[in-house]
Amino acid sequence: MxxxxxxxxxxxxxxxxxxxxxxxxxxxxxxxxxxxxxxxxxxxxxxxxxxxxxxxxxxxxxxxxxxxxxxxxRRVRPDLRPEALAHGLVRADGDGVEAVRRRSRATVAVLGLGRAGSAVATTLAVAGVGTLLLDDERAPGPEDVAAGPDRAAALSGVLRRLAPRARVRVPRGPGRLLADPPDAVVTVAADAPDPATALTLLGADLPHLPVVTREADALVGPFVRPARAGEPPLPCLRCLDLHRAAADPAWPVVLAQLVAPRAGAGAAEPPAALAVVAGGLAAAEVLAHLDGGAPRTAGAQYEIAVPAVAPRLRRWAAHPDCGCAALVG
Ligand SMILES: [Zn+2]
Structure with missing residues (x-):
């Protein structure tokens, strides 16, 4: 031994x-x-x-x-040794090398590449995810970390320097994700996730994780995937809105304003420490899924508030009136 x-x-x-x-x-x-x-x-x-x-x-x-x-x-790429060692110690099978190899065969899409989305994508690339699909056609603003024709192109340049072994693609055109479905999708938005995107991902059976940044806090989760046999049904984003509407009948009116396109300046970017903590937690959830583990936000959501940015995990159940509860893998 x-x-x-x-x-x-x-x-x-x-x-x-x-x-x-x-x-x-x-x-x-x-x-x-x-x-x-x-x-x-x-x-x-x-x-x-x-x-x-x-x-x-x-x-x-x-x-x-x-x-x-x-x-x-067993050999592992030198840049992935920190991943293999730490994950090997916490895995029941002790095999961090295989977990890291599995990541290298995986594809993750990140939609929305402001500060938090950039933190998600860079963390996943450095952690050994093989292919990143980047999606954000907005022009970089003064608060973004890189310049370029659009945010996706700007960040792909950063990733090629930070994680040269990762394949970075910027697919264009409608239906770009569904043509070659990734293993997981992270959506990053201000104020509220886009319900149409969430519905598309749910309908396509794509595991997905929303990250939302608000005035001075961020939400990560729930990780939406079909429940496994023997598991209670897991909530989707619509489940959460049905719970919120039950507690606050005006919630649908408020939500419609949050997801409507904004006139004038875009949504505010989160402060740096909040963006990094929210992005890092989201990346850890995706890695747990890719490594064959259970994301903590399956059926829950991290709430992360400025100034401490210490995450609190809040549990959510599937809503009986949401058709998604029938989704069992
Ligand atoms: Zn639901």
Missing amino acids: QLRQGLRVLRRATDEVQVGLDPRWAVRVAGLSPERAERLLRTGDRRVDDALPAPALDALRTAGLLRPGPARA
Whole structure:
């Protein structure tokens, strides 16, 4: 057996070593001879079976820190090592390398490339998503990070420098997403998600995640995908509006104004820290989906408010009057 990759091994005393820093699995291995403590500190990727007494191996095994020694070390692209190591430690199968390889075969579309959308796309590209489809034909404004003929073209230049291995495409024309459906779509909008886009994505069975930035907060979620067998139905965006309308009969009137095209100047961009936190959380949700895990916002929504930008998770149920509740994968 070997130690799982990515663990810190630290001396606590001449006869005691600590493996791991994260309180979810960190364990003290005590009662070692000085020589065995030294071997554990130097072990790295090498076998630990013959270096440690049985009680120490038991402590490591119970903490889930051992893995079978592979016949050959599995290689991962150097730029994706941080992803493979950290995700390998939290996955039940311990296989961060396979999760990262799966990302490289995936395609994610990001619609809406202001500050928050740019944070989503750059995080996904750096995290190893193979193909990014970018969609935003608005001209970059003074608050955008890059210049170019439009926001999608400007951001694609940034991504080619930040993540040269990612394929970046800027599809044009109507129906551009449905022609070659991605594995997930992130929509980023000010004030409220566009109901027509949400309906199209729902109808096409495309897993999608809305990000909304408002006056001084942002919403991430719900992650909309068909419920798996045995799961309760998951809410879609219309479900949330039906819940809101039940609590506030004027909500549909308000919502119609939020999604109507604005005259004059466009919607305000979020402040920088809010855009990065909302964009990072949205990217983490998409990566959880691509890695075969469960996004936390399936059936929930992060609420992130300025100035602390500390996310709060609020749960939402499917609404019985919304036809989407029949969607079961
Ligand atoms: Zn619904």
